[in-house]
Amino acid sequence: MKIIKVKDKQEGSKVAFEIIEEAMQANNHSLHLGLATGSTPEPLYQEMIESPLDFSKSVGINLDEYVGLKANHPQSYHHYMEEKLFSKKSFKETFLPDGMQEEDIATKEYDEVLEKYPIDIQILGIGTNGHIGFNEPGTSFDSTTHKVALTQETIEANQRFFETKGEVPKEAYTMGIKSILQADKIILMAYGKEKAEAVALSLEGPVTEEVPASALQKHGNVTCILDEEAAEKLNNL
Ligand code: GLP
16 A cells, blocks of 8 residues: 655645546546545546546546435535536546435446446545445445445534535445455545544554455555645554
């Protein structure tokens, strides 16, 4: 696992962008790019938008979506991606799980997408409890796309985006840990002191389903981009 310490998320986003740029060149600009939501990747998407890189032969595949939110709901991940990236940079195709679809259909359809478009690079943020995508603590490392009940911690962390707590969805569809680990290369970004504990447990703690991101230790090609605060609880830097 490669750890790159950066000054702030702007610098981190430039580092992540350069990795994507290199992979675009290596893949004849036809990349299967695994995408994430949250505040962490936002400046990376800005870098992509401002760059001359042409993604029109590339495919965007997102990690997750809330259950029960229509694509045009302002807090849906469909809407987030449209607003932050897809409306400003065109891709050949883009995919997110269908939050309005029944569980068995939504998850099966998404696994088929992942089979058709194996991910070259997966972008990841991390939850304060070590979740990746919406894989909460306790998720099997063998999981493919599935429905999850969000933990109280995650519901509270997501509340800032909704007017009331009652509106925050309690369930989501997410790519599983096994699906994430199938990516050729993974870039995990984490910024801020509230991520420090999760980062240290995931990168240096035991590999356990109780810390979903610790599964990344089993993958041979992970780059972690961390700011000072997110890296502060690591021992071996
Ligand atoms: C959500 C997303 C994750 C993301 C996490 C952290 O739970 N499903 O993919 O990594 O939030 O969000 P942020 O980057 O805003 O801290």
